[in-house]
Amino acid sequence: MYRILREILKNGIKTEPEPKPDASLRTRALGKDASILTGALTVRHVDAGSCNGCELEIHALNNPYYRLEGLGIGFAASPRHADMLLVTGPVSKHMEEALRKTYEAMPEPKLVVSVGDCGKEGGVFCQRKNYACKGGVGSVIPVDVEVPGCPPDPAAILQGILSALRLS
Amino acid sequence: MHFEGIHRTASSAPVWTLDARVESWLDIAGSCLEHGGRLVSIWGSASGFVHAAYVFPEGMLVARCAVSGEKIPDLSKMFSCASRMQRAVSDMLGFGFDQADDRPWISHGLWPRHPLKKDFDPEGQCMSFEGDYPFVAVEGEGVHEIAVGPVHAGIIEPGHFRFQVVGEKVLRLEERLGFKHKGIEKAFEGLSFIEGARLAARISGDSTVAYSWAYAMAVESVCDVKVSERASFLRGLLLERERIANHLADLGALGNDAGFSFGLAQFSILREDMLRANRDLFGHRLLMDLVVPGGVLKDIDSAAKDRIAGECAILRKKVEDLREIYVDHTGLQDRFIATGKVAPELAAKLGLTGLAGRASRNASDLREEHPYPPYDKLEFAMATHHGGDVAARVSVRFDEVFESLRLIEQMVAKMPEGETVIEVPPCSGSGFGWVEGFRGEVLIALEIEQGLISRAHAHDPSWQNWPVLEFAVIGNIVPDFPLINKSFNLSYSGHDL
Numbered sequence: 001m002y003r004i005l006r007e008i009l010k011n012g013i014k015t016e017p018e019p020k021p022d023a024s025l026r027t028r029a030l031g032k033d034a035s036i037l038t039g040a041l042t043v044r045h046v047d048a049g050s051c052n053g054c055e056l057e058i059h060a061l062n063n064p065y066y067r068l069e070g071l072g073i074g075f076a077a078s079p080r081h082a083d084m085l086l087v088t089g090p091v092s093k094h095m096e097e098a099l100r101k102t103y104e105a106m107p108e109p110k111l112v113v114s115v116g117d118c119g120k121e122g123g124v125f126c127q128r129k130n131y132a133c134k135g136g137v138g139s140v141i142p143v144d145v146e147v148p149g150c151p152p153d154p155a156a157i158l159q160g161i162l163s164a165l166r167l168s
Numbered sequence: 169m170h171f172e173g174i175h176r177t178a179s180s181a182p183v184w185t186l187d188a189r190v191e192s193w194l195d196i197a198g199s200c201l202e203h204g205g206r207l208v209s210i211w212g213s214a215s216g217f218v219h220a221a222y223v224f225p226e227g228m229l230v231a232r233c234a235v236s237g238e239k240i241p242d243l244s245k246m247f248s249c250a251s252r253m254q255r256a257v258s259d260m261l262g263f264g265f266d267q268a269d270d271r272p273w274i275s276h277g278l279w280p281r282h283p284l285k286k287d288f289d290p291e292g293q294c295m296s297f298e299g300d301y302p303f304v305a306v307e308g309e310g311v312h313e314i315a316v317g318p319v320h321a322g323i324i325e326p327g328h329f330r331f332q333v334v335g336e337k338v339l340r341l342e343e344r345l346g347f348k349h350k351g352i353e354k355a356f357e358g359l360s361f362i363e364g365a366r367l368a369a370r371i372s373g374d375s376t377v378a379y380s381w382a383y384a385m386a387v388e389s390v391c392d393v394k395v396s397e398r399a400s401f402l403r404g405l406l407l408e409r410e411r412i413a414n415h416l417a418d419l420g421a422l423g424n425d426a427g428f429s430f431g432l433a434q435f436s437i438l439r440e441d442m443l444r445a446n447r448d449l450f451g452h453r454l455l456m457d458l459v460v461p462g463g464v465l466k467d468i469d470s471a472a473k474d475r476i477a478g479e480c481a482i483l484r485k486k487v488e489d490l491r492e493i494y495v496d497h498t499g500l501q502d503r504f505i506a507t508g509k510v511a512p513e514l515a516a517k518l519g520l521t522g523l524a525g526r527a528s529r530n531a532s533d534l535r536e537e538h539p540y541p542p543y544d545k546l547e548f549a550m551a552t553h554h555g556g557d558v559a560a561r562v563s564v565r566f567d568e569v570f571e572s573l574r575l576i577e578q579m580v581a582k583m584p585e586g587e588t589v590i591e592v593p594p595c596s597g598s599g600f601g602w603v604e605g606f607r608g609e610v611l612i613a614l615e616i617e618q619g620l621i622s623r624a625h626a627h628d629p630s631w632q633n634w635p636v637l638e639f640a641v642i643g644n645i646v647p648d649f650p651l652i653n654k655s656f657n658l659s660y661s662g663h664d665l
Contacts, residue, residue, distance in 0.1 A: 003493055004430055014437060045323045049348045052661045053373025053454055058323050059417070060443070063436035077321030093278040094347045095326060098318050124370050125350045128358075131279045131290040132351035151373070153453060 014064040018071060019159040021166055025145045027138070030167060033109045037083045038165050041073045044082035044106070048099045048140075049092030049125075049133065053151040054116040058086065060154040073161065079103070084111040084164060085141075086157075090122040091134040103141045111164045113145045114138065115157055120146045171196070174229065179389035180400075181540040181602040182227025189233060193220075193241045196231050200224060206519055206532070207247035209611055209627035210254060212261040214286045221600075221611060221627070227538055228602055230613070235263060242267040249519045249632045260284040260353070271302060274346040274664065283354050306332035306340050314646065318347045322650075325660035329649075336645040341638045348664035356624035361387045361461055361592070361614075364621050368612065369456045371626050372662030377403075377410040378605030379612070379626065379662075380459035385540075385601030386614040387461035391592050398586035399463035400541040405476075405579045406455050406464070408572040411606040412483070413442050413454075415565045415572075418657050422562055423494065425651040426503035434490055438483060445479055463589030473580045480573045491566050504559035508640040508652030511556050520636045522608015522629040524656050527564040528556035534604040546578050561655040594619030605629070607659065628662030 047055055061068040068074070076082045079102045091099060103110065114137040117123035122135035137143050147160035174184045188196055200207070200222040208221040208228065218240055219232045233240075242265055243250035254265040255273035262282040275281070280292035305313070311334055318326035328344035352371060356364055368383035369376045381403050388395060395403075416439040423431020443453040450458055450466045458465050468476070494500060510520060515528035525532060533550040535543045551567035553560035596619075601612040608629030615623040637656050641649055 003489070003496075007434060007489065007493070008430070011434070011437060046319055047323075047325050047348075049350050050325075050661065051370040051373040052325055052659065053370065053376070053456070055323055055325065056374060056417070056454065060436070060440060062432075063440050064433055065437070065440050075323065079319075089348075090350055092348055092350045094276045094349055095318065096278075098326065098347070102319055124366055125352065125355060128355070129290065130351045130355060131283050131288075132349050132354075150370075150456070151454065153447075 011064075015067045015070060016065055018162065019155050021163040021168060022159055023163065023167055025147060025160055025163045027143050027146055031109055034111060034165055037109070037111070039072045041084060041161070041165065042076045042082050043073060043084045043086050043161070044076050044079045044102065045086045045088075046099055046102050047088050048095040048137065049089035050116065050118055054088040054119070057151045057154050057157060058088070058115065061158060066154050066158055068158070079105040080107070082106050083109070084113060084161070086113050086115060086161070087137045087141075088115045088119050090118040090125045090130070091137060091140050093132055093134060096134055096140055099137075099140055112137065112141055112143045113147065113160050113164050114143050115147050115160070116152060117148055117150045120148055123150065170199075171229075177389050177600060178392045179600050179602070180385055180394070181534070181600070182538050183389070183600045183602060184227060184229045185598075186229055186231045187233075188231040190235065190238060190240065193231075193233055194243070194246075196220070196222065196229070197243050197246045200229070201246050206521065207243065207250055208609065209613075209625070209631070210243065210250055210257060211613065211625040211627070212257040212263050212284070213615070213623045214261065214284055215623075218257065218263060219613065219625075221613070223532075228600070230600065239264045239266040247519055248517075249635060252635065253631060272297070274349050276346055283351065301344060303330045303342050303344070304340070310334050311339065327660050331646060331649075333646060336647070338641050338644055338646060338649070341641050343634055343638060345634065345660065346664050348661050350665070352626065352665040353624055356621045359621050360619055361594075361616055361621060364624065365460045366457060368624075368626070371665070372628060372659045373454060374414055375410070375605040375607065375610060375628075375659070375662065376454055376456045377406045377459055378603050378610050380457070381407060382601035382603040382610050382612040383614070384459050384461045385603065386599045386612045387592060387616070389599030389601065390597045390614060390616050391461075391595035393462065393590065393592050395463045395590065396586035396588070397541065397584040399588050401579050401583050402464040402467070402588060403459050404542040404546070405468075405576060406450070406458055407603070407605070408575050408579075409442065409446065410455055412569055412572045413439055413446075414606040414657075415569050416442065418654065419490075419562065419565055421654050422504075422558070422651065423500065425654050426500050428497065428500050431490070431494065431500075438486055442479070442483070445475065449475065460589065462592045463587065465589060467588045468583075473583070476576065476580050480577050484570065484573050487566065487569055494562070501559065503648070503651060504562055505557060507558045507648050508644060508655060509555075509557040510636060510640050512554060514639060515556060515636070518636045518639065519632050521632040523564055523568070523606070524561060524633050524636070525608065526551060527553045527560040529554045534602065534609055540602075542579060545582065546575055548575060558651060558655040607657065608632070610662075626662070626665060628659050630658040630660075630663045633658050634663065
């Protein structure tokens with residue numbers, strides 16, 4: 001126990017201030033009911049065919065530098081408990097139905113943030129027509145915010161999440 | 169290897185090729201088994217060939233055999249991992265194998281059949297059969313089924329797991345993968361070998377350096393280009409950084425999956441510090457798009473070397489401290505020890521490979537067995553363990569972090585002078601790249617016609633290890649599955665392609 005406490009004390013508090021929302025990431029206007037989620041947001045992540053790079057950076061959001069939970073944002077195991085879907089990947093045809101069903105299972109208001117270049121428009125996998133992919137997340141479900149990058153760094157993903165909630 | 173007509177390729181790893189006939193297909197596999205070798209990969213090509221890559225004590229032998237409609241002999245009786253690979257070849261090219269399990273594997277019926285065939289029509293008819301996929305069911309009093317996925321309860325890749333359980337105890341697990349199939353092998357076709365590097369870097373995002381390197385090695389082997397010593401040292405440096413970053417993430421997540429969130433917080437700080445150093449030194453947190461055919465796109469100066477040396481010293485101390493805490497924590501060890509055990513005999517029989525294999529005394533590591541540059545110039549000791557349980561896989565990860573730190577320090581100290589990247593002229597032929605990634609060996613097989621890719625095959629060690637995971641969970645309780653799964657940390661993207 002002593003050594004655990006010593007390590008915690010030695011590290012101190014690493015948390016950095018969160019980024020400001022960026023309205024230019026939005027694909028449509030902010031709904032008036034999104035504001036009720038500010039301060040307590042539950043996110044469901046769906047990997048719809050990514051290379052796993054975006055997932056590594058989403059994981060990093062939970063580390064002490066970004067400390068997502070400190071902002072009142074947590075990940076849920078079920079879409080029925082979720083206010084927001086965080087979706088990666090050039091939606092593979094094999095994941096299209098699962099993604100749509102996950103979206104349908106969410107209560108209103110439903111926010112959707114796509115993560116990465118693949119989530120935005122299919123990325124490197126869809127430069128030419130691809131028999132196995134639908135392309136961006138927006139081709140399957142409505143998207144509020146798109147975070148570009150390959151992969152976007154954790155601060156950019158956090159900025160995307162916050163931009164879905166509020167304008168400033 | 170005593171075969172007539174074998175031919176050494178120009179790859180910087182020891183890779184031979186052999187033209188085989190259907191009649192000798194099983195003999196080659198048998199000979200490999202006799203020499204204590206292993207099967208790495210099976211793939212097909214639209215030009216009518218099936219390929220199998222084996223490892224012999226002298227190196228890799230890639231046998232290829234022309235097929236024209238006849239049933240191809242089944243390798244899964246000798247190498248159990250062959251079964252799913254053969255099913256995948258059938259899905260992609262329509263080749264028939266002489267095996268009992270002829271269920272589709274990668275295809276879910278949502279795209280037209282046989283996409284790698286030359287006359288494939290992406291607009292063709294398709295009909296989903298996924299609802300009827302015949303899982304093996306267990307019957308008996310008190311047995312029930314738990315279906316999990318493809319969307320899982322965490323930040324992980326999609327796949328489907330079908331458990332048959334009694335109470336909390338797992339009687340049987342069957343995996344259903346392929347959800348992430350995004351046509352990568354088809355997408356390679358027609359790209360120039362320069363363009364292909366960007367796609368290769370995204371086969372599995374956590375192994376981007378390993379795949380980029382294997383791809384570059386394959387291109388260089390086709391074009392008979394030798395990269396500078398400095399470039400190979402830089403590649404080694406990047407690969408070991410990737411390995412450490414992945415092991416740090418896994419060590420934290422394994423602590424967390426056993427209820428020790430302190431471990432996750434501490435290890436994720438170390439990982440984040442490392443990724444930030446990657447961004448500062450190399451311009452990308454995950455080190456994507458740095459290893460290219462011909463060399464490496466970033467060089468390091470003496471200030472960078474000092475920073476890396478300092479980082480290594482800090483990491484070693486911190487990881488040593490955390491290891492002591494893990495080892496002394498009875499609650500944690502109680503969850504780790506004897507959980508998800510794959511005994512060494514079973515591991516050998518099923519062909520468990522890579523990190524998980526080494527944790528079950530199935531010792532193989534290319535960096536030691538077949539040291540391609542720069543590993544031929546470096547001191548390296550493979551980490552192994554006989555336990556085969558979660559605790560052993562944790563222990564091997566700790567050992568490998570220290571060994572990678574030692575490698576990085578050697579590479580920084582001995583870094584030779586020279587060009588970091590040289591031009592690769594357009595060429596034709598076939599070549600191979602074979603690299604020890606953090607999970608195990610990755611393989612890229614490449615065919616190039618006048619600078620354009622006509623066939624690219626990528627193999628991830630997860631093909632070998634996914635089937636073994638089904639055995640590792642037998643007799644364990646359902647709540648231990650996430651812990652066991654994490655201890656293997658297998659790739660979905662690298663497998664589904």
